[in-house]
Amino acid sequence: MLATAILVFREVLEAALIISIVCAATRGLWGRGFWVSLGVGLGVAGAILLAFGADRVASSMEGVGQELLNAGVLIAAVLMLAWHAIWMARHGRELAHQMKSVGAAVVGGSKPLRALMFVVALAVLREGSEVVLFLFGLGAGGSSSEAMLLGGVLGLLAGSAIGVGLYLGMLGIPIRHFFTVTNWMVLLLAAGLASQAAHFLIQADWLPALGTRVWDSSWILSNESLPGQTLKTLLGYDARPSGMQLLFYASTAILILIGMKTWGRSHASPAPAPH
Amino acid sequence: MKWFSATCLALACHVSLAADTHEATIVIEDHRFAPAELVVPADRKVKLTVVNKDNTPEEFESYELNREKIVVGNGQIVVFIGPLKPGRYPFFGEFHMETAKGVLIAE
Numbered sequence: 458m459l460a461t462a463i464l465v466f467r468e469v470l471e472a473a474l475i476i477s478i479v480c481a482a483t484r485g486l487w488g489r490g491f492w493v494s495l496g497v498g499l500g501v502a503g504a505i506l507l508a509f510g511a512d513r514v515a516s517s518m519e520g521v522g523q524e525l526l527n528a529g530v531l532i533a534a535v536l537m538l539a540w541h542a543i544w545m546a547r548h549g550r551e552l553a554h555q556m557k558s559v560g561a562a563v564v565g566g567s568k569p570l571r572a573l574m575f576v577v578a579l580a581v582l583r584e585g586s587e588v589v590l591f592l593f594g595l596g597a598g599g600s601s602s603e604a605m606l607l608g609g610v611l612g613l614l615a616g617s618a619i620g621v622g623l624y625l626g627m628l629g630i631p632i633r634h635f636f637t638v639t640n641w642m643v644l645l646l647a648a649g650l651a652s653q654a655a656h657f658l659i660q661a662d663w664l665p666a667l668g669t670r671v672w673d674s675s676w677i678l679s680n681e682s683l684p685g686q687t688l689k690t691l692l693g694y695d696a697r698p699s700g701m702q703l704l705f706y707a708s709t710a711i712l713i714l715i716g717m718k719t720w721g722r723s724h725a726s727p728a729p730a731p732h
Numbered sequence: 733m734k735w736f737s738a739t740c741l742a743l744a745c746h747v748s749l750a751a752d753t754h755e756a757t758i759v760i761e762d763h764r765f766a767p768a769e770l771v772v773p774a775d776r777k778v779k780l781t782v783v784n785k786d787n788t789p790e791e792f793e794s795y796e797l798n799r800e801k802i803v804v805g806n807g808q809i810v811v812f813i814g815p816l817k818p819g820r821y822p823f824f825g826e827f828h829m830e831t832a833k834g835v836l837i838a839e
Contacts, residue, residue: 464826464827511804515807520781520809523802523809524801590789590804591789591827593788594790594805595788597787597805598788659812660799669814669815681795697796697798
């Protein structure tokens, strides 16, 4: 039961952290609860379908279908997050201003919500399909279903609790700086997911590693540990990164920054006073 | 002539790539890896095939190799690794961590 709880916790944690960043980044937008729930629902449904098609995925593309699917899902999420960060660079300030004056949800922000709904769905899909396969294997192996269920629920609760904790912690940020902070978190999340995508493409032999292990910081902070795993999701921390991963990380971060500066500025600069 | 030399170049690349990649296989049975110790050449890319003879899925995982991949029941996967520096690289099956343990030795 403990093994089940730990495994489910590890998978749930990554999705929960991503969901809590998305929830914070869309704070004050009308219909947020609906879109995030829809994302989770679609992700769970997709995870079950993917788990049952896992053998077909794995044997496709000369045995590297699993990597290519993961990389594709990650790159889609990176594009959505990048678009959101750039959109917020343009609209974040007025949004914060409106929230301060009205103190309520702002109507008309459903565009970024739809993009981030996919980010939530893709995160749940990736982590959820592993949980489904694991539980399916346990069931087929004759483990008692009560212990399995209890372990699964415990893991789910613990993982979600950390996500909720992160969200509540972020709510403590003053509203003036709130979207600046969430935007940076979205940027780092996107860069980290891009690095993970590169990792899968190297594992599939579709990209060269450019140095299998550029450094090894696992003696300070390993990805096995809870803080290491948390930072892997939040910042893209990898204790043993390859050169190609670093290249993907840096390029994604720089491209999003350029996008934010280019399209964010025009709106942020004060308009000339009307006569 | 141009396409001919291009084809030759592509073929040469392909052959040299194939020669550079070492192929190895491990089998999962009763939630254990066989062989539990696998020796591969250092400084060469390794194409590792993992065959799962159990009915249940397993996840081949290694922190040292920075690899993670699911193998469905009665299925098999391919994982590309390295080139590795000489050393010991432990791996495990995440779904049966008590029994499914092994180590890759690059030398």
